Amino acid sequence: MPNPYSGLSLWLEQAGDLTPRPTLPGRLDVDVAVVGAGFTGLWSAYYLKRADPSLRIAVLEKDIAGYGASGRNGGWCYGHMNGSLSAYAAESTRELAVAMKLENYRTVDLIGSTLAAEGIDAGFVKGGALTVARSAAQEQALRSGLQSDRDWGFGEDVNTWLDESALRAHVNVAGARGAKHELHCARVQPAKLARGLADVVERMGVPIYERTEVLRIDQGVVRTVHGDVRADVVVRGTEGYTVHVAGEGRAIQPITSQVVATEPLPSEVWDELGFGHGEVVSDMVNLGMYCQRSTDDRLVMGGRGGFQPRHGGLNEDEILDQRVFAALRAAMRELFPAIGDARFTHAWGGVWGASRDWAPVIGYEPERGVTWAGGYGDGVCASNLAARTMTDLILKRDTELTKYPWINHRAPNWPPDPLPRIGARAMSMAYGLADKATIRTGRSPRWLPVVDRLSKLGDK
Numbered sequence: 001m002p003n004p005y006s007g008l009s010l011w012l013e014q015a016g017d018l019t020p021r022p023t024l025p026g027r028l029d030v031d032v033a034v035v036g037a038g039f040t041g042l043w044s045a046y047y048l049k050r051a052d053p054s055l056r057i058a059v060l061e062k063d064i065a066g067y068g069a070s071g072r073n074g075g076w077c078y079g080h081m082n083g084s085l086s087a088y089a090a091e092s093t094r095e096l097a098v099a100m101k102l103e104n105y106r107t108v109d110l111i112g113s114t115l116a117a118e119g120i121d122a123g124f125v126k127g128g129a130l131t132v133a134r135s136a137a138q139e140q141a142l143r144s145g146l147q148s149d150r151d152w153g154f155g156e157d158v159n160t161w162l163d164e165s166a167l168r169a170h171v172n173v174a175g176a177r178g179a180k181h182e183l184h185c186a187r188v189q190p191a192k193l194a195r196g197l198a199d200v201v202e203r204m205g206v207p208i209y210e211r212t213e214v215l216r217i218d219q220g221v222v223r224t225v226h227g228d229v230r231a232d233v234v235v236r237g238t239e240g241y242t243v244h245v246a247g248e249g250r251a252i253q254p255i256t257s258q259v260v261a262t263e264p265l266p267s268e269v270w271d272e273l274g275f276g277h278g279e280v281v282s283d284m285v286n287l288g289m290y291c292q293r294s295t296d297d298r299l300v301m302g303g304r305g306g307f308q309p310r311h312g313g314l315n316e317d318e319i320l321d322q323r324v325f326a327a328l329r330a331a332m333r334e335l336f337p338a339i340g341d342a343r344f345t346h347a348w349g350g351v352w353g354a355s356r357d358w359a360p361v362i363g364y365e366p367e368r369g370v371t372w373a374g375g376y377g378d379g380v381c382a383s384n385l386a387a388r389t390m391t392d393l394i395l396k397r398d399t400e401l402t403k404y405p406w407i408n409h410r411a412p413n414w415p416p417d418p419l420p421r422i423g424a425r426a427m428s429m430a431y432g433l434a435d436k437a438t439i440r441t442g443r444s445p446r447w448l449p450v451v452d453r454l455s456k457l458g459d460k
Contacts, residue, residue, distance in 0.1 A: 022210070035238055122196060259328075260300070302328070
């Protein structure tokens with residue numbers, strides 16, 4: 001009988017034994033309690049234990065390690081950091097904002113070397129990220145973004161422009177005019193990364209208690225369904241699933257992402273498609289698209305879904321949006337006609353968390369004994385930097401990382417339900433119309449800036 005967790009994504013289906021670990025046996029006293037066995041929680045346990053092997057650490061997970069976004073995302077280990085550099089600089093300095101972003105770029109290579117050192121085979125290949133322009137308006141927007149990066153001091157060792165012929169040497173996207181090539185990005189099999197990291201953390205002497213739901217975090221104690229865990233410090237790594245933890249406020253909004261995958265494609269199809277060096281690809285549609293070539297030669301494509309309610313918990317059935325799946329399949333055939341009549345064998349969804357201004361944040365509350373991170377957008381990479389930063393904060397080490405402005409970044413709370421969901425649906429419809437108009441005419445509609453301003457209401 002197949003394990004029920006294997007049906008949550010292609011990645012988890014391929015991740016080996018998913019038998020749940022033991023639950024929390026009862027009351028426990030530790031130095032650090034980590035809530036959530038995704039990338040944020042597991043990297044935190046890894047770096048804390050490596051920094052101080054004497055620490056008593058326990059990881060508490062509602063389901064199994066890698067159950068959430070860590071086992072269901074698009075498989076981009078992307079050094080790009082979301083959020084406004086201007087906003088971060090205003091809270092600190094320009095130099096610190098730039099240094100933080102450069103550190104996230106370097107984190108891609110750090111993750112790759114750590115996986116190699118720990119023997120985690122997660123299909124890590126650093127081939128860069130290609131954001132493709134298919135209209136004049138999209139090309140202008142990408143070139144404008146490149147110029148902004150140059151103005152901030154980022155050079156061609158970070159990103160560069162590829163014209164149509166140079167792009168075709170990497171991937172063959174129908175109607176492409178060129179692409180921005182972000183060098184610091186790797187393809188990865190995320191569930192194998194999460195599950196492999198969990199095994200490493202266990203071998204280091206950190207127990208992971210699965211099927212142990214956390215109900216609430218109070219000062220010095222984590223309340224679970226199987227008993228209280230008393231801890232000097234709590235690391236909350238729940239990201240989009242924070243809605244399950246009572247009393248954690250409106251800082252993070254859960255948003256779904258949907259992914260589809262083809263059957264393994266033959267070599268002659270890949271000869272036409274490209275993707276020969278681990279590249280990942282997105283386009284400039286406002287609603288987002290991201291894809292990669294999997295280690296078993298499938299074309300995998302994802303895109304943003306909808307907002308989920310913050311009250312009442314997440315419903316797995318609502319995460320699966322058949323309309324988004326259909327749109328992704330159609331988009332894949334449009335962008336990559338070389339796939340022909342290939343079958344789609346997998347479709348799944350997951351939840352990630354967004355802050356109100358779409359900037360990742362580390363929350364550090366020493367008076368409460370809690371630190372947390374989330375709102376990444378691109379969390380495979382940023383979660384590692386967050387974990388290293390939280391390790392330094394917890395151990396009271398004064399380092400470059402502890403100066404970065406995403407620590408206690410002041411993002412406003414999301415408005416109460418159901419306002420975010422209503423607004424998101426309206427924005428989704430507007431951006432969908434804008435994407436169609438841009439592809440059809442080659443120009444962004446004149447009303448798009450109004451939609452952009454409306455979408456950012458409350459960000460400041």
